[in-house]
Structure formats: structure tokens, C-alpha cells
Amino acid sequence: MLQPLIALAEDDPALRALLATALETVGYRVVTVATGELLVATVRTLLAAGDPLRLIITDVRMPTLGGLEAARILRETGHATPLLFMTAYGDAWTRSQAADLGALLLDKPLSLTVLRHAVTLALAI
Amino acid sequence: MKLVARYTFILAAALAIALSGLAVYRVDQDRAHFEADMRADHLVVGRILQAGVADLWVDVAGGKLDRAIAARQTIGLLHRANENAGMVHFEWAPDPAAREAQGIEGRDFVSRFPVRAGAAVVGTIIAREPLVAVDRMVHADIMVSVIGIGLIVVIGLVASGVLGRWLVGVPIRRLIEQARRIGRRDFSGAPPTPRADELGELAIEMHAMSEALSTALAVIAAETDARVRAVDQLRHADRLSTVGKLAAGIAHELGTPLSIVGGHAQMIAAREVTGDATLTSATAIDREVTRMGKIVRQLLDFARRKGPEGTTCDPADVTRRCLSLLAPMIDLARVRTALEVEATAPVMIDEDALQQVVTNLVVNAVQAMTTGGTLAVTISRSRSAPPDSTASPTPCVCIAIRDTGPGIPDEVRAHLFEPFFTTKAVGDGTGLGLAVVYGIVVDHRGWITVDTSAHGTTFSVYLQEAT
Known part of the structure; x- marks a missing residue:
């Protein structure tokens, strides 16, 4: 059986590589992208190809198109894949935006243990 | 429906004025004809009687007949003529002075025919016909005209009203309703049924305008929405004080390298990375620590500048x-x-x-x-x-x-x-x-x-x- 597929958007290459490795180590398949635009395009391509994308993990602040905006675009075009946000500065506004999208929000610095638990939780919903 | 009503009444009034003029002219013509007929009738009968009476009076002149008897016979002749002459009444006037003449006298049309015996005029036959008949005829004419005009006007009113309602009133009412809907920003109107007249054109143009307006309003609404969202984000950014911004900036700058350092450390501790991969992790940790050091140094520059x-x-x-x-x-x-x-x-x-x-x-x-x-x-x-x-x-x-x-x-x-x-x-x-x-x-x-x-x-x- 195929392992659950996760899309990961993070503009920092080092953190992106680390998170992908950390998730792959515990058995997930991970598609990584560096920008919000690429996230939107990749999710659309995956879903169009019939890949069972189970979760989207995205950084909130990315150049040009942030995670919240990208998620909003995907929701508006009818994609209902569960969302998990990561942010270094999760103020009330950011939290309310994430809650509006029905998503979990993790604060940076990230603990890999917390991330893995959050992913398990998000996939179980 | 005021337009149709006004149009209809103006049309009816114009029709009534034109027809009345025509009627007056016709009554005048009829009266003239009637009078001409009367004149001709009097002339025909008058001339015959004139000749007959003249014959009687020739004998008087020749001494063969007594004047009084001739007068009596003349009156008798005229009396008989009166019995067959309808409205015309002939009478004998021994007055010899008059010349032949025709004309209206008071309420009558009168013709005078002088009778000559030899060179002398012995009397005058007077034909008198009351003008009552003409008056009656004119009256009848006027009545017919009034009733006719009335009927035409009523029919015109009804026809113009119905046609006006159908051709103008109803489509205009529809256009007014559409305009009101547009005023209320309701652009749901169905496209108009094609009509080959100016109102049809107007309806099509109005529908096109309504659709263009609907699109324009949608665009404005979208732009307003975007602007509201932008202002909202701006307010959010503005809410952060300088200290808040400093905190957010530090959190943002340090959050990512700390995640990387922590992540690699956790993986090493959990033996998820081993061998050469550990070296890669260590290099990554070192790079991120350098990055954080640089950020800290800049912060110190900011804090201790002198x-x-x-x-x-x-x-x-x-x-x-x-x-x-x-x-x-x-x-x-x-x-x-x-x-x-x-x-x-x-x-x-x-x-x-x-x-x-x-x-x-x-x-x-x-x-x-x-x-x-x-x-x-x-x-x-x-x-x-x-x-x-x-x-x-x-x-x-x-x-x-x-x-x-x-x-x-x-x-x-x-x-x-x-x-x-x-x-x-x-x-x-x-x-x-x-x-x-x-x-x-x-x-x-x-x-x-x-x-x-x-x-x-x-x-x-x-x-x-x-x-």
C-alpha cells in the first residue's frame, strides 16, 4: 500500500530539506515546493492526476504568495485537502485566518516530534 | 399611460376639428343647392302659370272678358296650382308695378312673375315657399354630421387607445419596470422579445446596458472586496508597534534556523540519521548557527551603536x-x-x-x-x-x-x-x-x-x- 502523500511548501531550502527528510523517515511521501505559487500549481497537478494527496504543510510567510493566500486560492477553487500551517510569528490575526480555513497552526521553532504528531492527527481527521 | 392618453386626445380633437370644418362646408353647399333647386322650380311653374294667366288677361284687354271675372279665374287657376305644388304657395297681386324677381323675404323664398296683357302689366303672380324645409334639411345635416363626427371620434379614441396601449403603452411600461429594476441593481431581466420598431431597439439597448452595468458592478464589487482585504492586512501590519515589529522580526529571523538546528539535533538524538548523514546534519546546524550569529550581531549593532x-x-x-x-x-x-x-x-x-x-x-x-x-x-x-x-x-x-x-x-x-x-x-x-x-x-x-x-x-x- 502506498504511504500517505504530503505537499510541503517552505521558502528556506535548509528547513525544507530537513522537514522532508523528517517526514520521509517516518514513512510519508513528500512533494516539496519553495513558493506559494508552486504549491498551488503542484496541488492542482497532483489532484488532477488522481494522486491521493492527504495533507498540505505550508509556511505562512513566503515571498510574493504566502501560505494563507495560497490556501485560500486552493479552497476557493474547491480543493478540500487538510492544511497545516507553520509560522514564526503566529499572532491572533494569523491564528484566526488559519482557523477560518479549518487548519492547524504550528509555531516555529518547530519540534519534529510535534510536527509528526500534528501530521498524524491531521491525517486521522 | 399618460402618453397614449394625450396622443389619443390630440388625435381625436384634430379629427373632430377637421370633420366639423368639412360638415360646415357641406351644410353650406347643401343650402346653396336647395336654394338653386327652389329657384329653378319656381321659375318652371311660375312661367307656365304666367303664360296661362296672361292668356286670360289678353281677353280682358280685348274687351271680351270682364276684369273681375278674369281676376276670379286667375285666383282659381292659382288655387288649383297650389293644390299640386307642395310647399309652394302661389297668390295673385293685382298690383301692376313689380318686375320679375326672386329672393328671400323674411322666412320665405319669394318669386314674382309680372303678367302682361299687351304692353301693360296687369298683376303679379307671387310664388312663396317657406324656408322651413331648408332649415329642417340643414338641421338634419348638422345632426348627421354631429352624430357622424361623434361616432368617428369615439371609434378613433378607442382604436387609438387600444393600439397605443398595445404598441406603445405596454412596451414602455415594460421599459419603465426594467429601468426601475436596474435602479434597484436587479439585473435579472430576461432579454427582450425582438420588435421591429424604435421601442424594440430601445429595449435591446437597455438590456445590453443592464448587462454591461451588471458586469461593471461585479468588477467594482470585486475590487472593493480586494481593497477591503488589503486595508485589513494593512491595519494588521499597522497594529504592530515598533516593539511588536522588532519581536516579530526576531521571531521570524530566528524561527527558521532554530527549527533547522532543533530538527537535526532531534534526528541525530533519535538515531534517525547515522553515518555520513550525521555529518550533513552537523554542517547544516553549523550553517544555521552562523546565520543566527549574524542576526544577533546586527541586533547588537542596532542596540549598541556608539x-x-x-x-x-x-x-x-x-x-x-x-x-x-x-x-x-x-x-x-x-x-x-x-x-x-x-x-x-x-x-x-x-x-x-x-x-x-x-x-x-x-x-x-x-x-x-x-x-x-x-x-x-x-x-x-x-x-x-x-x-x-x-x-x-x-x-x-x-x-x-x-x-x-x-x-x-x-x-x-x-x-x-x-x-x-x-x-x-x-x-x-x-x-x-x-x-x-x-x-x-x-x-x-x-x-x-x-x-x-x-x-x-x-x-x-x-x-x-x-x-
Whole structure:
């Protein structure tokens, strides 16, 4: 059986590589992208190809198109894949935006243990 | 329906006036005809009687007949004629004076026929016909005309009303309703059924207008929505105080490297990475620690900016050195440099601090010229005081750094010297550069002015001359 597929958007290459490795180590398949635009395009391509994308993990602040905006675009075009946000500065506004999208929000610095638990939780919903 | 009513009544009135004129003319004609007929009838009968009576009176003249008998016979003859003549009444007047004549006398039409016996006139036959018949005829004519006109007007009114309602009233009512709907911003109207007249054209144009308006309003609504969202985000950004921004900036700058360091450490601890991969993790940790160190150093620069007391340096020397150090970066950006030293003097600042100021300003100026341009640095002396201050002017050296970039928008200018405010993409700048510059200059009792337009921006650093 195929392992659950996760899309990961993070503009920092080092953190992106680390998170992908950390998730792959515990058995997930991970598609990584560096920008919000690429996230939107990749999710659309995956879903169009019939890949069972189970979760989207995205950084909130990315150049040009942030995670919240990208998620909003995907929701508006009818994609209902569960969302998990990561942010270094999760103020009330950011939290309310994430809650509006029905998503979990993790604060940076990230603990890999917390991330893995959050992913398990998000996939179980 | 006022339009149709007005149109109908005007039409009916015009019809009534025209038909009445026609009727009056016809009544006049009829009366003239009637009179002409009467005249001709009187003439025919009158002439016959005239001849008959004349025969009688010839005998009187010839002495064969008594005058009184002739008169009696004349009256008898006329009496018989009266029995068959309808409305005409003939009578005998022995009065010999009259000539033949026809005309209206009072309420009668009267014809006089003089009767001659030989050369003498012996009397006159008078034919008298009351004009009552003409009056009756005229009356009947008028009645027929009035009834006719009335009927025509009524039929015209009804026909015009019905047709007007059908051809004009109903379509106009529909157009009015559509206009009201558009007024209420309800654009749900179905496309009009085609009609080959101006109202049909108007309906089609109105429908097209309604659709165009609907599209335009949708566009405006979308734009308003976008603007509201933008304003909301702006408010959110504005809510953060300077301290908040500093905290957010530090959190943002340190959050990612800390995640990386922590993540690698956790994986090593959990033996998820082994062998060479551990080395990779260690390298990553080292790189992120260096990155955090740099951020901390910049923060310290921001916090502790003052150099040793009493040191001085020459701004021209420092600027020359900065430009030569930055030359490769400036060339890469296709920017030409021009340094002009009008006048220089030692200023109260240590060399490292001034170098940091000039370097930051030059790098910003070069980055503002994304498509190349000219960087002009001018050093001059003047007696100046900070803008908006009451301090008396003191001898200063001014380092003016001018770029030919697109200028600084007002909303950016307001936050220019705030820490962690940056217009650069993540990773390109921390947003500390100008805040550090500002802090250093102010700490050395100097000031900075910014002059910006669509053709470029000039940052002028004023530092007090060493005494």
C-alpha cells in the first residue's frame, strides 16, 4: 500500500530539506515546493492526476504568495485537502485566518516530534 | 399611460376639428343647392302659370272678358296650382308695378312673375315657399354630421387607445419596470422579445446596458472586496508597534534556523540519521548557527551603536574606501558612480561606524536601481541645523548619496528607519540596515534627510565637524 502523500511548501531550502527528510523517515511521501505559487500549481497537478494527496504543510510567510493566500486560492477553487500551517510569528490575526480555513497552526521553532504528531492527527481527521 | 392618453386626445380633437370644418362646408353647399333647386322650380311653374294667366288677361284687354271675372279665374287657376305644388304657395297681386324677381323675404323664398296683357302689366303672380324645409334639411345635416363626427371620434379614441396601449403603452411600461429594476441593481431581466420598431431597439439597448452595468458592478464589487482585504492586512501590519515589529522580526529571523538546528539535533538524538548523514546534519546546524550569529550581531549593532568617545575621521577617505570595496557589486548592478568632494573636514565619528553608514546607504541606493543607473556621492561643508529643530546652525559635513531609482512611495517612507521594515524579498534583507544607519548617525549628534521623487532619491547624512 502506498504511504500517505504530503505537499510541503517552505521558502528556506535548509528547513525544507530537513522537514522532508523528517517526514520521509517516518514513512510519508513528500512533494516539496519553495513558493506559494508552486504549491498551488503542484496541488492542482497532483489532484488532477488522481494522486491521493492527504495533507498540505505550508509556511505562512513566503515571498510574493504566502501560505494563507495560497490556501485560500486552493479552497476557493474547491480543493478540500487538510492544511497545516507553520509560522514564526503566529499572532491572533494569523491564528484566526488559519482557523477560518479549518487548519492547524504550528509555531516555529518547530519540534519534529510535534510536527509528526500534528501530521498524524491531521491525517486521522 | 399618460402618453397614449394625450396622443389619443390630440388625435381625436384634430379629427373632430377637421370633420366639423368639412360638415360646415357641406351644410353650406347643401343650402346653396336647395336654394338653386327652389329657384329653378319656381321659375318652371311660375312661367307656365304666367303664360296661362296672361292668356286670360289678353281677353280682358280685348274687351271680351270682364276684369273681375278674369281676376276670379286667375285666383282659381292659382288655387288649383297650389293644390299640386307642395310647399309652394302661389297668390295673385293685382298690383301692376313689380318686375320679375326672386329672393328671400323674411322666412320665405319669394318669386314674382309680372303678367302682361299687351304692353301693360296687369298683376303679379307671387310664388312663396317657406324656408322651413331648408332649415329642417340643414338641421338634419348638422345632426348627421354631429352624430357622424361623434361616432368617428369615439371609434378613433378607442382604436387609438387600444393600439397605443398595445404598441406603445405596454412596451414602455415594460421599459419603465426594467429601468426601475436596474435602479434597484436587479439585473435579472430576461432579454427582450425582438420588435421591429424604435421601442424594440430601445429595449435591446437597455438590456445590453443592464448587462454591461451588471458586469461593471461585479468588477467594482470585486475590487472593493480586494481593497477591503488589503486595508485589513494593512491595519494588521499597522497594529504592530515598533516593539511588536522588532519581536516579530526576531521571531521570524530566528524561527527558521532554530527549527533547522532543533530538527537535526532531534534526528541525530533519535538515531534517525547515522553515518555520513550525521555529518550533513552537523554542517547544516553549523550553517544555521552562523546565520543566527549574524542576526544577533546586527541586533547588537542596532542596540549598541556608539563608538569610542572623541574619535574622528575624514568622510571623504571613508567614502572613497567604501566605494572601492563595493565596486564589484556596483558594477554587477550596471550602476555608474561619481564621487565629488566639494569640501571636507574631520567629523566626530569613528571610522567603522561611518563605514557602516556609507556602505548601507550605497548598497540601498544600488539596489534601488534595478535596471542600472548613476550613483552620485557628493561631500560638502555647510553651517546647518536639523530640519524641524530650533537649534542654531553648526559647521557640518554633508555626505549626499543620490540614486536614479524610481523613488520611495509615501507609505514606505513613513517606515523607512523602523527596524525590520523591508521591501526586499525574504532573505535579501533583514530590514535592519536603515535602522542601524539612523541609530549611528543620531548617536553621533547628526541627522539624515531624505529627498525622493520619481527620478531618484537622495539620502543626506549630516555630521558635525570636529572642533
